[in-house]
Amino acid sequence: MTEGDYRHVYVVIEVQDGKLVPVSFEMLGEARRLFDKFNKQNDSSEKVVAVLLGQNVKEISESLIKAGADAVIIADNPDLKEIRNTTYTKIISQIAKDKEIARRIEPKYADQFKRPRYMFFAADSIGRHLSSTVLAELEAGLASDINKLEISDLEINHQQKTNGMPVIYKKTLEMYRPDFSGFLWTTILCLDNTNPAIERDYHPQSCSIIPGVFEPIDPDQKRNGVIIEYVPKIDQNDLRVKVLSRKIIKSQIDFDSHKAVVSFGRGIKESPEQNIKLIERLAKDLGAQIGVSLPISKKPFSVSQSVASTYMIPDRVIGTSGRKISPLVYIAAGISGAMQHIAGMKESAFVVAINPDDAAPIKDESDIFIKGRMEDVIPLLIEEFKVQSQTATA
Numbered sequence: 001m002t003e004g005d006y007r008h009v010y011v012v013i014e015v016q017d018g019k020l021v022p023v024s025f026e027m028l029g030e031a032r033r034l035f036d037k038f039n040k041q042n043d044s045s046e047k048v049v050a051v052l053l054g055q056n057v058k059e060i061s062e063s064l065i066k067a068g069a070d071a072v073i074i075a076d077n078p079d080l081k082e083i084r085n086t087t088y089t090k091i092i093s094q095i096a097k098d099k100e101i102a103r104r105i106e107p108k109y110a111d112q113f114k115r116p117r118y119m120f121f122a123a124d125s126i127g128r129h130l131s132s133t134v135l136a137e138l139e140a141g142l143a144s145d146i147n148k149l150e151i152s153d154l155e156i157n158h159q160q161k162t163n164g165m166p167v168i169y170k171k172t173l174e175m176y177r178p179d180f181s182g183f184l185w186t187t188i189l190c191l192d193n194t195n196p197a198i199e200r201d202y203h204p205q206s207c208s209i210i211p212g213v214f215e216p217i218d219p220d221q222k223r224n225g226v227i228i229e230y231v232p233k234i235d236q237n238d239l240r241v242k243v244l245s246r247k248i249i250k251s252q253i254d255f256d257s258h259k260a261v262v263s264f265g266r267g268i269k270e271s272p273e274q275n276i277k278l279i280e281r282l283a284k285d286l287g288a289q290i291g292v293s294l295p296i297s298k299k300p301f302s303v304s305q306s307v308a309s310t311y312m313i314p315d316r317v318i319g320t321s322g323r324k325i326s327p328l329v330y331i332a333a334g335i336s337g338a339m340q341h342i343a344g345m346k347e348s349a350f351v352v353a354i355n356p357d358d359a360a361p362i363k364d365e366s367d368i369f370i371k372g373r374m375e376d377v378i379p380l381l382i383e384e385f386k387v388q389s390q391t392a393t394a
C-alpha cells in the first residue's frame with residue numbers, strides 16, 4: 001500500500017425534503033475533530049469530504065463547508081430526487097473510486113488514489129441500507145451503529161490476517177459500538193489481509209454512526225472549501241424502481257405536546273401487566289405521555305391484548321430506532337440506558353431513573369437516580385404527587 005492509495009474521509013450526507021438531516025452535521029463534526037488531530041499527528045493534509053446526492057442540492061452545499069467539510073462532491077440530478085438504493089449505491093461507489101474527483105481534492109496523490117481511507121454513513125434506515133450496499137460494491141468492511149471513533153496505530157498478530165506475524169496497522173479506525181444494552185463495548189476494525197495466502201485490502205474502513213451521539217461543530221462562516229460537481233452515470237436500468245408517491249406517516253403517539261414522558265423497559269418483567277398499570281397511573285397523574293424501550297415494542301412479556309396493543313408498539317419507542325424527544329421531565333422506569341435509547345431522550349431537561357441496579361448506564365444521564373424496584377417506588381411517587389397536588393389546591 002502506498003501513501004496515496006487511500007486518502008480522506010468521505011461522509012455521505014442525507015437530505016430530506018430539501019433539508020440536511022441533523023446527523024449529517026454530527027458526522028461532519030466528528031470527522032473534522034478526528035482529522036484535525038490526524039493531520040497534526042501525521043503531518044498530513046487529508047480532507048473531510050462531504051458526498052451529497054439529490055435534486056437542487058447545490059445551494060445547501062456551502063453549509064457543509066461551514067460545518068467542517070474541506071470539499072463537497074455534489075451529484076445533482078432530477079433522477080436523484082428520491083433516494084433509491086440501487087441508484088444511490090452505484091453513484092456513491094463511482095464517486096468513491098473516481099480519480100478525477102480525487103485530483104480536485106488533492107492533486108498530489110490523484111494518480112495513486114484507489115478509494116477513500118474512511119467512509120461514514122448515518123445509522124438510520126437510509127444510511128444503514130446504503131452503507132451495506134455501497135461497501136458490498138466496494139468490497140470493503142463496514143461496522144454498523146457506531147458511537148465512538150478513534151484513529152490509532154495498532155499492532156496486530158492474527159493467524160488469518162497476518163499469518164501469525166506481528167504487523168503494525170497504521171491509521172486504523174477503531175469503531176466502537178455498545179452491545180448487550182450498553183454494558184459491553186465492542187471495537188470493530190476493518191483490517192487489510194497481510195497474510196500472503198489471502199492478501200487483499202479492505203478500504204475504505206467504514207461505519208454507520210448513531211444519530212444524536214456526536215456534536216456538530218459551530219458553523220464557521222469563514223471556512224472555505226472546494227465544491228465539486230459530479231455528473232453521475234445513470235442509465236435506464238438504474239431507474240427500474242420508480243417512486244410513485246411518498247408520504248411520511250405521522251405517528252399516532254404525540255410526545256411533543258406533553259411536558260413529561262414516563263418510559264418503561266424490560267424492568268417490568270416481574271409483573272408486567274401490574275407494572276404497566278402503575279406506570280399508566282403515574283403518567284395520568286403527571287399528564288405525561290408513555291414511551292418504551294425498543295425490546296418492549298417486540299412484546300417480550302405476556303400481557304392482555306389491550307395493554308400490548310396500546311403500549312408495546314414501535315410508535316412509542318424512544319431512541320435511534322424510534323422517537324427523539326425533549327420533554328421537561330423524563331422518567332425512565334426499568335430501563336438500563338443503552339446508548340441507542342439515550343440518543344432519543346438526552347435532550348430532556350430533567351431525568352429521573354428508577355432502577356435497582358446503580359451500575360446501569362441510565363444513572364449517568366439522570367438528575368435523580370432512585371435506586372429501587374419500580375413496584376416499590378412508583379406507588380410512593382403516586383402517593384407523594386397526590387399529597388403535593390392536594391396541598392397546591394388547598
Ligand SMILES: Cc1cc2nc3c(=O)[nH]c(=O)nc-3n(C[C@H](O)[C@H](O)[C@H](O)COP(=O)(O)OP(=O)(O)OC[C@H]3O[C@@H](n4cnc5c(N)ncnc54)[C@H](O)[C@@H]3O)c2cc1C
Nearest residue numbers: 181265266267293294319320321334335336338340341374
Ligand atoms: C441497531 C440497534 C438499534 C437500537 N435502537 C434502540 C432504540 O431506539 N431504543 C431502545 O430503547 N433500544 C434500542 N436498541 C436496544 C438497546 O441496545 C438495548 O438493548 C435496549 O434499550 C435495552 O432495553 P431495556 O433498557 O428495556 O432492557 P434492559 O437492558 O434489559 O434493562 C432493564 C433494566 O431494568 C432494570 N430492572 C430490573 N428489575 C427492575 C425493577 N423491578 N424495577 C425497575 N427496574 C428494574 C434492570 O436493572 C435493567 O437496568 C437498539 C439496539 C440496536 C442493536
